[in-house]
Amino acid sequence: MTTAPHLFQPLTLRGITTRNRVVISPMCQYSAHDGHMEDWHLAHLGRFAMGGAGIIFTEATAVQKRGRITHGCPGLWTDSQITGHARITQFALRNGAIPAIQLGHAGPKGGMQRPWFGNGPLDEADIARGDMPWTPAGPSAVPVAKGWPVPHALTEADIDALLDDYAAAAVRALAAGYKIAEIHGAHGYLIHSFLSPLSNQRTDAYGGDLSGRMRLALDVAERVRTIWPDDLPLFFRTSAVDGHPDGWTLDDTVVLARELRRIGVDVMDCSSSGIAGSATSSTGQKRQPGFQVGYAERVRQDAEMTTMAVGLITHPQQAENILTQGSADLIAIGREALVDPNWALNAARDLGHDATFETWPEQSGWWLAGRQRTSDFYVHEDSVKS
CATH class of the missing domain: 1.20.5 (Single alpha-helices involved in coiled-coils or other helix-helix interfaces)
Known part of the structure; x- marks a missing residue:
C-alpha cells in the first residue's frame, strides 16, 4: 500500500480528524449586511468544501459591532447572525470539510474602508455611500498611522465586557455548528495591538512588560477555551513578528505560544506584520514564496506546538515539502484558492494521490x-x- 503524501494524510486534533492538511485561510469578503452572512458567503466558502479542503475558515467575525473591520464584515454579537453561519457549517460538513470560525475584534483598525474603496480610514466618499464612521478601540490612544482616527483606550471595565462578548460569540459559534474556533491575534487588530510595544503604551496590568502585554490574549484564550468543548480544537492566529526593530519579535511569539498551549490552545497559525497600515503591511519583510514558514517552524520546535503555515504557499509540491521537512502541520491556502477553488483536489492529482478523480465530489x-x-x-x- 502506497503511503499518501503528507498533504493528504489525516490530522487528528482533539476529537476531530481532518481529511487532509489543506486549510482555507480566513479571507474577508466585505459583503455582510449589519454583520449578517449572505448568499455570497455560502457560495464563496461552499466551493472550497466541494474543492476538497480539509478545514475551511470563515473570515474574521466580530465579537462586538464596533469590532468589525468594515461595514461589510460579519459578526456573532447577536443571535440573529447564527442562521447565516449555520448554512455554511452544514454545507461544509455535508461535503467532508471541517468548518472553522475566526473570532476577532478590529481594535484600532475598526471602521476602515472596504479595500476596493481605498483600504484606509473612512472618508467623505464612504460616508456618502452610507458607511458612517465610529470610534475605534485600542490599548492606548495611538492611531494606526498618520491620518487615522485616534482609538478609545479601553478601560478595565471595557475589557471585562470584551471578554464576556468573546465568550458569548463562542457560544453562538457552537450553536452555528463550527468545529474549530480561532482567536485573531494578528495584523494590527485589537489583540495584536495589545501585544505589540509599538501600539501598547499602557502602564496598568494590560501593558508594560511582555507579561502585561500578553494578558489580553491569554485572558481571551482562557475565556473561549472555557466555552469551547474539550473535544474541539482552538487555534490562535499570530503576527509572529512586527517587522520593526522595536516591535513584537519571534522570541515573544514563542513565549506566547507556550502560554497559550498551557491554557489549551491547540494550533498556532503563524502570520506576520500589520501593526501599522493595512492588515499585512510590513516595514521590512521580503515577500517571497513561503516567506512566513520559518515562523511556524520555530514555534513548532521551541514551543512544541502544532502549527499552521500561511503566506505565498501556492504549489502542491511546495506545501508537501513544508510538511515533509517538519516545518508545520497544516498548510493554509488563501488567494491561490480564489484562483483555483479546487486547489486541494488538483493538488492530490499533482502529487499522484488521485489519478481517477475518486476524491472529487x-x-x-x-x-x-x-x-x-x-x-x-x-x-x-x-x-x-x-
Missing part, C-alpha cells in the same frame, strides 16, 4: 473520470496509428 468526479478515459483512448489510438 461524485457529481463531477464521474464526469471527469469518463472524460479522462475517452481522452486516454484517443491518445492511445493516435500513438498506434503513428
Whole structure:
C-alpha cells in the first residue's frame, strides 16, 4: 500500500480528524449586511468544501459591532447572525470539510474602508455611500498611522465586557455548528495591538512588560477555551513578528505560544506584520514564496506546538515539502484558492494521490473520470496509428 503524501494524510486534533492538511485561510469578503452572512458567503466558502479542503475558515467575525473591520464584515454579537453561519457549517460538513470560525475584534483598525474603496480610514466618499464612521478601540490612544482616527483606550471595565462578548460569540459559534474556533491575534487588530510595544503604551496590568502585554490574549484564550468543548480544537492566529526593530519579535511569539498551549490552545497559525497600515503591511519583510514558514517552524520546535503555515504557499509540491521537512502541520491556502477553488483536489492529482478523480465530489468526479478515459483512448489510438 502506497503511503499518501503528507498533504493528504489525516490530522487528528482533539476529537476531530481532518481529511487532509489543506486549510482555507480566513479571507474577508466585505459583503455582510449589519454583520449578517449572505448568499455570497455560502457560495464563496461552499466551493472550497466541494474543492476538497480539509478545514475551511470563515473570515474574521466580530465579537462586538464596533469590532468589525468594515461595514461589510460579519459578526456573532447577536443571535440573529447564527442562521447565516449555520448554512455554511452544514454545507461544509455535508461535503467532508471541517468548518472553522475566526473570532476577532478590529481594535484600532475598526471602521476602515472596504479595500476596493481605498483600504484606509473612512472618508467623505464612504460616508456618502452610507458607511458612517465610529470610534475605534485600542490599548492606548495611538492611531494606526498618520491620518487615522485616534482609538478609545479601553478601560478595565471595557475589557471585562470584551471578554464576556468573546465568550458569548463562542457560544453562538457552537450553536452555528463550527468545529474549530480561532482567536485573531494578528495584523494590527485589537489583540495584536495589545501585544505589540509599538501600539501598547499602557502602564496598568494590560501593558508594560511582555507579561502585561500578553494578558489580553491569554485572558481571551482562557475565556473561549472555557466555552469551547474539550473535544474541539482552538487555534490562535499570530503576527509572529512586527517587522520593526522595536516591535513584537519571534522570541515573544514563542513565549506566547507556550502560554497559550498551557491554557489549551491547540494550533498556532503563524502570520506576520500589520501593526501599522493595512492588515499585512510590513516595514521590512521580503515577500517571497513561503516567506512566513520559518515562523511556524520555530514555534513548532521551541514551543512544541502544532502549527499552521500561511503566506505565498501556492504549489502542491511546495506545501508537501513544508510538511515533509517538519516545518508545520497544516498548510493554509488563501488567494491561490480564489484562483483555483479546487486547489486541494488538483493538488492530490499533482502529487499522484488521485489519478481517477475518486476524491472529487461524485457529481463531477464521474464526469471527469469518463472524460479522462475517452481522452486516454484517443491518445492511445493516435500513438498506434503513428
